[in-house]
Amino acid sequence: MQRVVAHARSPQVGVGAEKRRETRTQVGLKGKLFVPQRNCEDECTVIDFSTDGAGLKCVGSAPIGTRVVLYVECFGRFDGVVAQRDRVRLGIEFQSSKVKRERTRAQLADYVAHGMTAHTPLRNAARAREVPPLNHFIAEDGRRIDCELVDVALGGASLRTNARPAIGKILGFGMTAGRVVRHTDEGIAVEFIGRRADDRQT
Numbered sequence: 001m002q003r004v005v006a007h008a009r010s011p012q013v014g015v016g017a018e019k020r021r022e023t024r025t026q027v028g029l030k031g032k033l034f035v036p037q038r039n040c041e042d043e044c045t046v047i048d049f050s051t052d053g054a055g056l057k058c059v060g061s062a063p064i065g066t067r068v069v070l071y072v073e074c075f076g077r078f079d080g081v082v083a084q085r086d087r088v089r090l091g092i093e094f095q096s097s098k099v100k101r102e103r104t105r106a107q108l109a110d111y112v113a114h115g116m117t118a119h120t121p122l123r124n125a126a127r128a129r130e131v132p133p134l135n136h137f138i139a140e141d142g143r144r145i146d147c148e149l150v151d152v153a154l155g156g157a158s159l160r161t162n163a164r165p166a167i168g169k170i171l172g173f174g175m176t177a178g179r180v181v182r183h184t185d186e187g188i189a190v191e192f193i194g195r196r197a198d199d200r201q202t
Helices: 098-114
Strands: 025-035 040-049 053-058 067-072 076-085 089-094 136-138 144-146 148-153 156-160 170-173 176-183 187-195
Touching (some): 025 053, 025 098, 040 067, 053 067, 156 176
Antiparallel strands (some): 025 040, 025 067, 040 053, 067 076, 136 144, 136 170, 156 187, 170 176, 176 187
């Protein structure tokens, strides 16, 4: 893929490009856009990108203000909201922490300088339509532990629970297996990794 490293002024997003903290960079990267409200996923092309947001070409669409999750080739996951839309284009405003923005800024600088050397593949372990029941999970010792869904995205979920299984532990969600990838203030985040070895319904 040929890189485009020139900075470009993008169509207006939200209240106006002059409100942006960062200048958008033209990229032309593959992406996936997940809309939790509709539990649907669409492929997209990320036209321009910065630490604060992105412009997309996408077959699917969503009203302004809709919460979305965007996966960008080379850069990973971004939570955001739809700030602008027309027939074929969506403008996404990211809701990133300061730490996340700094990490993205470093990734973007590396991409502009070196291209896709630090490739971050799009997640495809599980499609949105394959999301399993998420009101409890089965621990490795067989215990059933209640939990509450906080957020679900492509191939993973964030759960509210008092339990803190160790990172890397495999949990059961119905017939689906999930690996603990991090601890959060409210509980755990898991990545769905396919069918459980013991696929008995619990």
